[in-house]
Amino acid sequence: MNTPDPTTATKPQASMNQPNADATPAAAPASAPTTTSVESADGREVTLTDVHAYYGGSEAVKGVDLVYKPNEVTAMIGPSGCGKSTLLRCINRMHEEIPGAHATGKIVVDDIDLYDPSIDLTAVRRAVGMVFQKPNPFPTMSIFDNTAAGLRLSGTKGVDVKERVEWALRGAGLWDEVKDRLDKPGIGLSGGQQQRLCIARTIAVEPEVILMDEPCSALDPIATLKIEDLIHELKQRFTIVIVTHNMQQAARVADTTAFMYLGELVEHAPTQQIFNNPGDPRTEEYVTGKFG
Amino acid sequence: MEAGSLSSKKTGAPKPSWASGSGSHVGDAILKYGLAGLAVGVLVLIAYFFVRLIVEAEPALSQVGVIDFVFGDSWVPSQGDYGALPLLVGTLITSVIALIVGVPVAIATALYITELCPKRFRGPLTVVVDLLAAVPSVVYGLWGIFFLAPKLEPAEKWFSETFAFLPLVDPDKVSIPNYFVAGVILAIMIVPIVSAISREVISTVPAEQKEGALALGATRWEMLRMAVLPYSRAGIAGASMLGLGRAIGETIAVVIVIGNAAVIGSTIFSQGYTLAAVIANEFGEAASDPLHRAALIACGLLLFILTLIVNAIARYFVNKAEEGQASRVPAGMAG
Numbered sequence: 001m002n003t004p005d006p007t008t009a010t011k012p013q014a015s016m017n018q019p020n021a022d023a024t025p026a027a028a029p030a031s032a033p034t035t036t037s038v039e040s041a042d043g044r045e046v047t048l049t050d051v052h053a054y055y056g057g058s059e060a061v062k063g064v065d066l067v068y069k070p071n072e073v074t075a076m077i078g079p080s081g082c083g084k085s086t087l088l089r090c091i092n093r094m095h096e097e098i099p100g101a102h103a104t105g106k107i108v109v110d111d112i113d114l115y116d117p118s119i120d121l122t123a124v125r126r127a128v129g130m131v132f133q134k135p136n137p138f139p140t141m142s143i144f145d146n147t148a149a150g151l152r153l154s155g156t157k158g159v160d161v162k163e164r165v166e167w168a169l170r171g172a173g174l175w176d177e178v179k180d181r182l183d184k185p186g187i188g189l190s191g192g193q194q195q196r197l198c199i200a201r202t203i204a205v206e207p208e209v210i211l212m213d214e215p216c217s218a219l220d221p222i223a224t225l226k227i228e229d230l231i232h233e234l235k236q237r238f239t240i241v242i243v244t245h246n247m248q249q250a251a252r253v254a255d256t257t258a259f260m261y262l263g264e265l266v267e268h269a270p271t272q273q274i275f276n277n278p279g280d281p282r283t284e285e286y287v288t289g290k291f292g
Numbered sequence: 293m294e295a296g297s298l299s300s301k302k303t304g305a306p307k308p309s310w311a312s313g314s315g316s317h318v319g320d321a322i323l324k325y326g327l328a329g330l331a332v333g334v335l336v337l338i339a340y341f342f343v344r345l346i347v348e349a350e351p352a353l354s355q356v357g358v359i360d361f362v363f364g365d366s367w368v369p370s371q372g373d374y375g376a377l378p379l380l381v382g383t384l385i386t387s388v389i390a391l392i393v394g395v396p397v398a399i400a401t402a403l404y405i406t407e408l409c410p411k412r413f414r415g416p417l418t419v420v421v422d423l424l425a426a427v428p429s430v431v432y433g434l435w436g437i438f439f440l441a442p443k444l445e446p447a448e449k450w451f452s453e454t455f456a457f458l459p460l461v462d463p464d465k466v467s468i469p470n471y472f473v474a475g476v477i478l479a480i481m482i483v484p485i486v487s488a489i490s491r492e493v494i495s496t497v498p499a500e501q502k503e504g505a506l507a508l509g510a511t512r513w514e515m516l517r518m519a520v521l522p523y524s525r526a527g528i529a530g531a532s533m534l535g536l537g538r539a540i541g542e543t544i545a546v547v548i549v550i551g552n553a554a555v556i557g558s559t560i561f562s563q564g565y566t567l568a569a570v571i572a573n574e575f576g577e578a579a580s581d582p583l584h585r586a587a588l589i590a591c592g593l594l595l596f597i598l599t600l601i602v603n604a605i606a607r608y609f610v611n612k613a614e615e616g617q618a619s620r621v622p623a624g625m626a627g
Binding site for chain 1: 411498500501503504505506507508509510511514518519522523525
């Protein structure tokens with residue numbers, strides 16, 4: 001089991017941002033504004049080289065080369081079935097959990113190829129966190145236990161769980177809303193709060209990259225705005241990839257936007273350029289609403 | 293109001309063809325009252341059973357006394373001693389052993405079939421486990437007494453000698469037919485039903501729950517523990533209770549392997565007796581003795597009450613599981 005573990009092997013900068021850094025709990029509320037307290041750090045660059053993804057015999061992603069820059073939000077847009085969610089699920093290797101599905105190619109984070117045969121699958125998922133379309137807190141767990149869920153897995157050791165939970169809930173902008181009822185069930189929260197709880201659960205294990213698969217599609221507009229604000233905060237600390245059907249959302253949150261069509265990457269450029277001056281006629285047709 | 297309601301049309305005006313018909317449907321009425329009658333019939337039958345059992349058991353219960361019948365520890369029909377405690381204890385001990393041995397196996401089987409095994413083995417494995425339910429119980433009994441019990445005896449002896457300090461274990465009191473063998477046979481018999489219901493419950497765990505755990509870096513086992521088992525625990529508890537109900541009532545296999553000694557065995561490897569077994573064994577000879585007959589029917593009544601209680605508990609758990617799932621959906625969808 002001497003596999004390179006991206007969460008522990010290469011984290012000189014990240015360790016400075018551990019919650020124990022500001023050790024005095026009394027100082028934390030005074031110094032930090034009450035909503036969020038995720039400090040900035042270098043995120044990690046994610047490099048995709050010739051990524052193909054298959055469901056049985058059919059090819060859903062047809063050779064994508066893409067670089068996700070650190071501390072940037074990249075939006076993935078495209079019509080339904082274009083392979084954007086599939087590509088996202090390749091990055092934390094959730095794609096292969098579907099029976100019959102597999103992926104080929106190279107996805108490198110921190111010089112480590114996530115598809116290296118010797119790598120530990122659970123280490124990949126600790127390094128690349130994921131937020132799902134529908135909020136999915138564990139129904140039998142309290143708010144605290146939901147946030148701590150990833151910390152209690154065998155791969156994570158030596159963490160002050162209480163401190164880390166508070167840090168993660170502050171980071172997800174949920175602390176002030178739930179600090180008095182941490183022992184209440186997570187499913188008692190509203191949909192938007194549940195989704196922020198899922199974000200807290202994801203950042204609690206301190207991943208390098210956060211994948212978001214249409215995180216607001218089950219939420220009302222106000223909850224959606226809160227999540228979008230949160231994404232702006234989180235990019236100070238993490239590299240973020242978000243799949244969205246909502247082009248206004250892409251325009252609001254993303255630094256760069258990638259347009260996919262029929263399993264291929266058509267164009268990846270700064271968001272302004274994608275929406276105002278796209279390089280490919282298919283991109284222009286899609287963003288102006290002519291199809292999709 | 294010209295396009296208004298159908299009922300306000302003037303009475304002489306002919307109805308359009310689509311509105312013709314009598315308004316009542318004879319077929320529906322027959323179906324409704326027929327099914328209601330059948331449902332009531334079932335309830336009446338159960339009530340009748342219950343009343344009949346009480347009436348038939350009454351001579352024994354009034355002669356011995358209800359308390360002395362249930363808690364008396366001597367069952368010797370030839371002397372007119374009718375204390376059902378040894379039988380009640382035998383039923384409970386064998387059923388509990390069946391649960392302790394059978395439920396973990398059933399849950400493990402269900403988890404393996406639904407979550408771990410390759411898809412192409414899923415169907416065949418399900419059929420094989422379900423086939424365990426198709427073996428006649430008398431065959432289990434014969435297999436138990438001629439094969440399993442002699443094979444288990446050395447292991448039981450070794451266990452009793454090594455762990456002689458434990459309660460309910462004594463190296464000098466190991467007999468070939470005993471509570472434990474009966475419990476193991478019952479365990480095999482409840483595995484199919486507990487496993488089948490657990491499988492159904494486990495397969496209702498939503499994919500997003502399992503993916504949520506995996507995406508945090510859970511191993512497969514951690515995923516089962518974090519997402520699958522908590523979600524399905526109430527349903528699995530209900531399944532176990534149904535298995536318990538089956539174990540309590542099982543007769544023939546137990547008659548063959550338990551030794552039929554109407555005493556409270558001092559160890560789990562002692563001979564014993566159960567309520568169902570005593571009825572099956574002694575009913576023939578009781579035909580000429582009204583008190584004996586009434587005492588056996590009282591045993592049946594006790595068994596009936598016991599299974600009713602167990603089924604009520606099972607229902608409670610299953611309802612709780614369903615309520616839990618129902619309340620989960622709106623909470624998740626609410627903005």
